Amino acid sequence: MSDYIADVTFIIEGSYPYVSGGVASWCHQLVCNMPDIQFDLVILQATSKDPRVPKYELPKNVINLYHVPLYAKLKRPLFLYKSFPGYNLFLEAIDEKFSIESLERLVDFCITYKGRKHIRKKMIFSQTFFKLMEELFHSENLQGKSFLTYFWLLRSLINGYLSVLSAPLPKAKIYHAVSTGYAGLMATVLHTANPNSVLMLTEHGIYTRERTMELSIAEWPDQDRDNYIPEFGGGFYKRLWGNSFALMSHFIYKYANPIISLYQKNNDLQIEEGAEPWKVSTIPNGIDLSLYSFRERKKVADSPQIGFIGRIVKIKDVKCLIRAAEIVVAKHPTAQFQLAGPSEEDEDYFEDCKELVSLLNLQDNLHFLGRTDAKAFYETIDIMVLTSLSEGQPLVMLEAAACGIPIVASDVGGCSEIVYEKLDGLHQCGLVTLQKDPKSTARALIRLIEEPEFFNACSKAGRLRVETKYSQKKLIDTYHGLYTKHLELYVSET
Amino acid sequence: MAGIGFELKKLFHEEGADHSLGAIFKSMMVTSGPWIISIVTFTAFRIILSPIMPEKEFMLLMCIIVYGFVFSMILSSPWITMVIRHISDLVYLDRNEELISCFLAAVLIIGIQAHVTVLLFVNYAPYLKDNHGTLSYFFTALNILWLTMVIVGAMKDFNRVVVSYLAGMLISILLMFFYAGSNIFLAIDCFTAGLCFTIFVLLERFFKEFGFEMKLNFKWLFRIDLIPLFVSGLLANLAVWIDKLMYWSMSNKAVEVAPKFYLFPDYDLVIFLSSLTMIPAAAFFTVFVETTFSDAQQDYLGAIEKGADLEQIDEHAGKLLLAYLKCLLNLFFFHSTISVVYIFVLTFTFDFTGFGIVAVPLLKISILNMVLQNMYQAMIVFLYYFDYQKEVVIISAITFIISTVATYYMMNLPFEATGYSFFIAMVVGGAMCFLTGAYKIQRINYYTFSNNDL
Numbered sequence: 001m002s003d004y005i006a007d008v009t010f011i012i013e014g015s016y017p018y019v020s021g022g023v024a025s026w027c028h029q030l031v032c033n034m035p036d037i038q039f040d041l042v043i044l045q046a047t048s049k050d051p052r053v054p055k056y057e058l059p060k061n062v063i064n065l066y067h068v069p070l071y072a073k074l075k076r077p078l079f080l081y082k083s084f085p086g087y088n089l090f091l092e093a094i095d096e097k098f099s100i101e102s103l104e105r106l107v108d109f110c111i112t113y114k115g116r117k118h119i120r121k122k123m124i125f126s127q128t129f130f131k132l133m134e135e136l137f138h139s140e141n142l143q144g145k146s147f148l149t150y151f152w153l154l155r156s157l158i159n160g161y162l163s164v165l166s167a168p169l170p171k172a173k174i175y176h177a178v179s180t181g182y183a184g185l186m187a188t189v190l191h192t193a194n195p196n197s198v199l200m201l202t203e204h205g206i207y208t209r210e211r212t213m214e215l216s217i218a219e220w221p222d223q224d225r226d227n228y229i230p231e232f233g234g235g236f237y238k239r240l241w242g243n244s245f246a247l248m249s250h251f252i253y254k255y256a257n258p259i260i261s262l263y264q265k266n267n268d269l270q271i272e273e274g275a276e277p278w279k280v281s282t283i284p285n286g287i288d289l290s291l292y293s294f295r296e297r298k299k300v301a302d303s304p305q306i307g308f309i310g311r312i313v314k315i316k317d318v319k320c321l322i323r324a325a326e327i328v329v330a331k332h333p334t335a336q337f338q339l340a341g342p343s344e345e346d347e348d349y350f351e352d353c354k355e356l357v358s359l360l361n362l363q364d365n366l367h368f369l370g371r372t373d374a375k376a377f378y379e380t381i382d383i384m385v386l387t388s389l390s391e392g393q394p395l396v397m398l399e400a401a402a403c404g405i406p407i408v409a410s411d412v413g414g415c416s417e418i419v420y421e422k423l424d425g426l427h428q429c430g431l432v433t434l435q436k437d438p439k440s441t442a443r444a445l446i447r448l449i450e451e452p453e454f455f456n457a458c459s460k461a462g463r464l465r466v467e468t469k470y471s472q473k474k475l476i477d478t479y480h481g482l483y484t485k486h487l488e489l490y491v492s493e494t
Numbered sequence: 495m496a497g498i499g500f501e502l503k504k505l506f507h508e509e510g511a512d513h514s515l516g517a518i519f520k521s522m523m524v525t526s527g528p529w530i531i532s533i534v535t536f537t538a539f540r541i542i543l544s545p546i547m548p549e550k551e552f553m554l555l556m557c558i559i560v561y562g563f564v565f566s567m568i569l570s571s572p573w574i575t576m577v578i579r580h581i582s583d584l585v586y587l588d589r590n591e592e593l594i595s596c597f598l599a600a601v602l603i604i605g606i607q608a609h610v611t612v613l614l615f616v617n618y619a620p621y622l623k624d625n626h627g628t629l630s631y632f633f634t635a636l637n638i639l640w641l642t643m644v645i646v647g648a649m650k651d652f653n654r655v656v657v658s659y660l661a662g663m664l665i666s667i668l669l670m671f672f673y674a675g676s677n678i679f680l681a682i683d684c685f686t687a688g689l690c691f692t693i694f695v696l697l698e699r700f701f702k703e704f705g706f707e708m709k710l711n712f713k714w715l716f717r718i719d720l721i722p723l724f725v726s727g728l729l730a731n732l733a734v735w736i737d738k739l740m741y742w743s744m745s746n747k748a749v750e751v752a753p754k755f756y757l758f759p760d761y762d763l764v765i766f767l768s769s770l771t772m773i774p775a776a777a778f779f780t781v782f783v784e785t786t787f788s789d790a791q792q793d794y795l796g797a798i799e800k801g802a803d804l805e806q807i808d809e810h811a812g813k814l815l816l817a818y819l820k821c822l823l824n825l826f827f828f829h830s831t832i833s834v835v836y837i838f839v840l841t842f843t844f845d846f847t848g849f850g851i852v853a854v855p856l857l858k859i860s861i862l863n864m865v866l867q868n869m870y871q872a873m874i875v876f877l878y879y880f881d882y883q884k885e886v887v888i889i890s891a892i893t894f895i896i897s898t899v900a901t902y903y904m905m906n907l908p909f910e911a912t913g914y915s916f917f918i919a920m921v922v923g924g925a926m927c928f929l930t931g932a933y934k935i936q937r938i939n940y941y942t943f944s945n946n947d948l
Contacts (some may be wrong), residue, residue: 074948078884080941124948130940137804146801151943159948 006040009172013183084123120162184252201256204392262393263414286475299452307381327442340372401462427461522777557755566636575727580714595711608634619754662692722883729890768860775829790817866920873927893923
């Protein structure tokens with residue numbers, strides 16, 4: 001077993017195989033459709049108590065699963081430590097304001113340090129680390145601010161890095177990170193420990209931007225214990241975390257080649273975030289067309305059925321959809337909104353959504369269905385709607401289009417490319433709306449309801465668009481070709 | 495100890511010296527109640543029984559009581575240390591409904607241990623087998639009385655505490671006067687009756703305040719984090735008593751005052767006399783800790799909780815360090831002053847009456863040892879306050895070892911060397927405690943923030 005080297009190791013954060021979604025489905029497609037490639041999975045989770053019940057049946061070519069909890073419980077040691085290994089390098093990193101070079105030195109140190117498993121414990125509980133935090137508190141000019149908040153935030157931030165730096169280092173010929181962030185950091189550490197390996201990156205969404213958006217709408221961590229106090233026009237803590245995510249992105253961008261995204265707009269963003277243009281390329285998502293039977297839709301039913309598939313979470317902006325439903329129902333009282341998808345991830349938000357439905361008196365028109373069989377669901381709906389604040393290249397859009405369902409989607413991620421891209425003169429397959437704009441969404445829905453010719457043209461174009469650019473065969477062939485090329489190079493070099 | 499702190503603060507903040515005196519008296523009763531009971535009762539026994547009881551039997555009675563006290567303290571202390579901590583956690587977490595069941599479980603464990611201990615002892619001293627029941631109940635009552643002192647600190651009705659102690663004493667003495675005659679074991683039964691009355695009155699109030707429920711909760715037994723407390727509780731008490739135990743069992747100076755009972759009468763009497771200085775000193779310490787020090791600690795922790803910045807936290811930490819040093823310094827001066835006065839009074843009395851019941855040099859070293867012991871125990875309490883349990887285990891283990899080794903080598907030296915092994919142990923133990931406490935408190939921010947699981 002010690003000589004075993006995986007062909008490809010996926011490094012995944014908060015997704016496959018334990019959380020279902022677009023990224024997880026993509027991972028599953030690749031592993032299932034490349035039986036000749038041996039895969040390992042390095043799975044980053046929040047804690048070691050996170051559920052480990054696979055939502056997907058893992059094929060035989062997935063050999064090993066390695067779990068890296070980012071915030072595993074750490075019991076205080078019998079005696080607290082005076083200092084920690086790599087202290088000088090850490091000091092240098094602070095002086096250099098955590099440049100990539102300083103991170104490289106820390107990574108180099110950690111992967112060769114004999115007791116690397118204990119680095120996290122030794123640092124977190126050391127006197128010198130606490131002293132450094134006190135000095136940083138003073139140097140950041142945080143008088144009047146809670147030291148307790150600062151302490152725990154900084155500790156959590158550092159802890160994430162340390163968890164990655166002290167994680168096991170399974171060998172592989174190709175490390176394929178499925179995002180930047182902690183997965184990207186982990187992948188780069190693995191690649192550094194195994195210099196003959198290739199590091200690839202596929203970004204479904206731009207991690208840094210998604211985190212920045214989440215931070216911007218989060219009340220904490222800039223909230224003091226009792227009062228919300230906005231600081232420094234954006235928040236010291238939010239900037240700290242935002243810069244941390246940016247560092248992780250820059251780090252993997254430096255070493256990864258190729259850097260792949262699902263659509264052109266994201267390539268542009270990757271270059272903006274620091275990726276070198278010659279490394280970036282696009283490989284869009286693909287679906288297995290044989291699973292989705294096309295039915296040309298001439299017009300919406302008398303009782304228009306508008307569907308949504310997705311997690312009921314903030315990033316999907318379900319509240320915007322609910323408000324759009326109110327406008328649509330006002331004009332078309334028989335319209336039915338069917339929202340399929342799990343709601344356990346953010347129960348508070350789900351309760352808010354239900355309350356909003358009740359407040360707007362939409363109980364007879366908007367229904368939360370929970371988890372549903374997607375293929376059966378597509379048979380019942382006329383229009384697919386997405387109001388997300390952030391998306392990559394939503395598989396549900398491709399599936400819906402493949403079934404001949406016109407799409408209304410917010411202009412995020414690759415949605416406009418799916419709907420509007422000029423592909424061999426094909427008609428658009430739906431409409432793209434403004435983000436966080438219920439009126440814009442409602443207008444698009446109403447247009448599709450009230451213009452049957454336009455609706456029909458979108459329905460026909462959807463399948464053709466998917467066949468042209470978004471087939472699973474194309475996806476698998478492209479990645480298989482990439483893997484094979486790099487595996488051959490690996491063999492020839494070693 | 496929320497109840498006593500609140501009560502003491504109230505008393506001190508009211509005008510007038512009588513309220514302060516009242517606070518010290520109440521503190522003395524809470525911290526040293528059983529000691530005071532035993533001293534007064536034992537003195538009463540001596541006065542009432544010695545004219546009518548043969549000397550040998552009286553000595554056996556005295557041995558049973560002394561051994562009972564010493565071994566009950568040693569054997570119950572590890573459990574009590576665990577239970578105190580668990581109960582404090584429950585109070586902090588506002589889970590008062592579990593207090594009674596935890597306490598009752600501790601009573602059961604300590605009670606069983608006491609019975610087993612007596613069983614083993616009567617196997618060693620078979621002539622006591624016929625009175626095994628009397629001895630068992632007496633020893634068990636003592637153990638439970640020590641345990642009951644844990645909850646006394648949490649109660650608010652101090653008048654009741656004082657009355658229960660005094661009434662228990664009175665019952666013991668009256669029963670002994672009217673019923674014991676010259677029978678040792680009847681006398682012990684009378685003593686036990688008084689102890690049981692005290693326990694009953696205290697527990698009745700405790701159950702009324704917190705709600706009685708016949709349930710046993712042994713969860714605290716399985717808390718791994720309390721194991722250091724168990725070990726340190728045992729070792730800290732052993733460190734204090736091991737020299738006396740070794741003198742009794744191994745020294746050529748020991749006397750078999752009753753079959754299988756050994757004492758070192760000259761040293762024991764000196765220990766008894768010098769331990770009287772502990773009563774006001776322990777009370778003084780309790781008052782200071784529960785007021786000044788406790789306030790400083792609450793302010794420090796409260797500032798952190800409320801979101802103070804580093805400068806403000808450092809300021810409060812400085813005040814806490816000051817309170818710690820002030821407490822130790824004041825305690826040292828207070829106890830030393832009492833001790834010096836006490837030595838003068840005693841030596842004057844001996845000289846005046848010509849009745850030198852003890853060797854004065856031995857008395858002096860013993861009184862000094864009491865001061866050192868009090869300082870040692872006070873600093874152990876502070877280390878517990880800051881949750882430095884592992885450090886207490888190590889310090890008390892080292893102190894115990896030093897006391898054992900020093901006593902082993904010195905116990906058969908001339909009489910003048912008596913007491914110096916304990917002196918050495920207390921100096922070393924006290925120095926370790928002080929240095930550890932000072933080191934930790936200087937870095938209190940680090941230990942407060944970092945000494946938490948992530």
